[in-house]
Amino acid sequence: xxxxxxxxxxxxxxxxxxxxxxxxxxxxxxxxxxxxxxxxxxxxxxxxxxxxxxxxxxxxxxxxxxxxxxxxxxxxxxxxxxxxxxxxxxxxxxxxxxxxxxxxxxxxxxxxxxxxxxxxxxxxxxxxxxxxxxxxxxxxxxxxxxxxxxxxxxxxxxxxxxxxxxxxxxxxxxxxxxxxxxxxxxxxxxxxxxxxxxxxxxxxxxxxxxxxxxxxxxxxxxxxxxxxxxxxxxxxxxxxxxxxxxxxxxxxxxxxxxxxxxxxxxxxxxxxxxxxxxxx
Amino acid sequence: xxxxxxxxxxxxxxxxxxxxxxxxxxxxxxxxxxxxxxxxxxxxxxxxxxxxxxxxxxxxxxxxxxxxxxxxxxxxxxxxxxxxxxxxxxxxxxxxxxxxxxxxxxxxxxxxxxxxxxxxxxxxxxxxxxx
Numbered sequence: 001x002x003x004x005x006x007x008x009x010x011x012x013x014x015x016x017x018x019x020x021x022x023x024x025x026x027x028x029x030x031x032x033x034x035x036x037x038x039x040x041x042x043x044x045x046x047x048x049x050x051x052x053x054x055x056x057x058x059x060x061x062x063x064x065x066x067x068x069x070x071x072x073x074x075x076x077x078x079x080x081x082x083x084x085x086x087x088x089x090x091x092x093x094x095x096x097x098x099x100x101x102x103x104x105x106x107x108x109x110x111x112x113x114x115x116x117x118x119x120x121x122x123x124x125x126x127x128x129x130x131x132x133x134x135x136x137x138x139x140x141x142x143x144x145x146x147x148x149x150x151x152x153x154x155x156x157x158x159x160x161x162x163x164x165x166x167x168x169x170x171x172x173x174x175x176x177x178x179x180x181x182x183x184x185x186x187x188x189x190x191x192x193x194x195x196x197x198x199x200x201x202x203x204x205x206x207x208x209x210x211x212x213x214x215x216x217x218x219x220x221x222x223x224x225x226x227x228x229x230x231x232x233x234x235x236x237x238x239x240x241x242x243x244x245x246x247x248x249x250x251x252x253x254x255x256x257x258x259x260x261x262x263x264x265x266x267x268x269x270x271x272x273x274x275x276x277x278x279x280x
Numbered sequence: 281x282x283x284x285x286x287x288x289x290x291x292x293x294x295x296x297x298x299x300x301x302x303x304x305x306x307x308x309x310x311x312x313x314x315x316x317x318x319x320x321x322x323x324x325x326x327x328x329x330x331x332x333x334x335x336x337x338x339x340x341x342x343x344x345x346x347x348x349x350x351x352x353x354x355x356x357x358x359x360x361x362x363x364x365x366x367x368x369x370x371x372x373x374x375x376x377x378x379x380x381x382x383x384x385x386x387x388x389x390x391x392x393x394x395x396x397x398x399x400x401x402x403x404x405x406x407x408x409x410x411x
Contacts, residue, residue, distance in 0.1 A: 014373065015372075015373065015374070059360045060308075060311075060312055060315075060358070060360040060361050060364070061315070064308070064309065064312045065301060065305055065308055065309060065312075066309075083315065083316075084315065084364075084367075085314060085315050085320075085364050085367040085368065086367055153296065153358060153360055154296060154301055154358075155295050155296050155297040155298075156297070192396075194293065194397075195359050195363075195373065195376075195377060196293070196294060196353055196359035196380065197292050197293055197294055197350055197353055197380055197381075198291070198292030198293075198350065198380065198381055198382070199290070199291055199292030199293050199381075199397065199402060200292075200377040200380050200381050200397075201377055201381060201388065201391055201392060201396050201397040202396060202397045202399065202402060203392075203395060203396025203397065203398075203399075204399040205395070206399070207399070226286075227287075228286040228287050228290075231287050231290055231293070231295060232287070232290050232403050233399065233403070236290075236293050236294075236295060237359075264392075264395055264396060265392040265393065265395075265396055267372075267373055267374050267392070268373060268374055268377050268392065268396075270396070
């Protein structure tokens, strides 16, 4: 039986990818941010998961306004890192796990989560930056990856509650897969940030830290945060945080917090990071 | 005051909702096209001619040509799309943010290093109107 053993929450700021790719991680601006992920890379290399499900959002890369799936699951053999306008990141090809991905798709659809199945999709910094933060700069990513792309660009994104319940459905799907696989799930994006218009640069560490506290120990309360509160308190792009709830929903009600890191700023954004393990 | 959406009283923010998306479709799809180098080159060679491919409003067209970043957002642009135009111009996301907020790159960068724009005083439009 496959099982989800741990969850990772992690921001996916594009400038972090640039800093890694250009060897700037030791610069004074970046060093405090990357220091907080040293422990995470050790944890990841010790965990040796068989598969990573990465919940992220596409930033007008694979999807445009032509098609806006609310939830899209990558079922392909592999996913090419995208050229987002300044050349593709120099990172390995993302190998998929089509067998488990298709199983999850069938299972959650029959569980009444009507997600979109994607057989061809380039992946942007939303997916590759968290992989870089957790895995460093290997020649190949340490495990296959199943991308789960959530619309958070076109308002409204799915509710936090919907995301949380999808996480639970993914957990049931993984548990019904008849191979022994140890699966880690990433919820990415956030934390507070606003990239647009006159209020750009908004950061709200009180909201962010309370969000992390509650996500760990009382996630049901987080599922009730209305969209307008994310927009107002965490900034118009801070609403990406609903994706962390997919990850949390896929874990046990009680989890062990292995690691936590918070840093301001990465470019325009507050970076938050959690590693949570199921207690067993 | 009659408020149409619960988020209308957030200052300095354009929520990319259905109305904005309908209004900005062609503007955003123009920006999307700049993801590809050959399109960036074609746009760079003759901006006005390239824009003829996209049935935008005269206001949207003028905002693009003038690089009126907030104007584009007001007219239905989405930041993840308009940032592709900025990238084509060699402007980073942080420099773009500085322009939209009307401060110098250095002042914006220093604001972020000091912890960003605080939430206090920036939740409601009335907090700005009185300032």
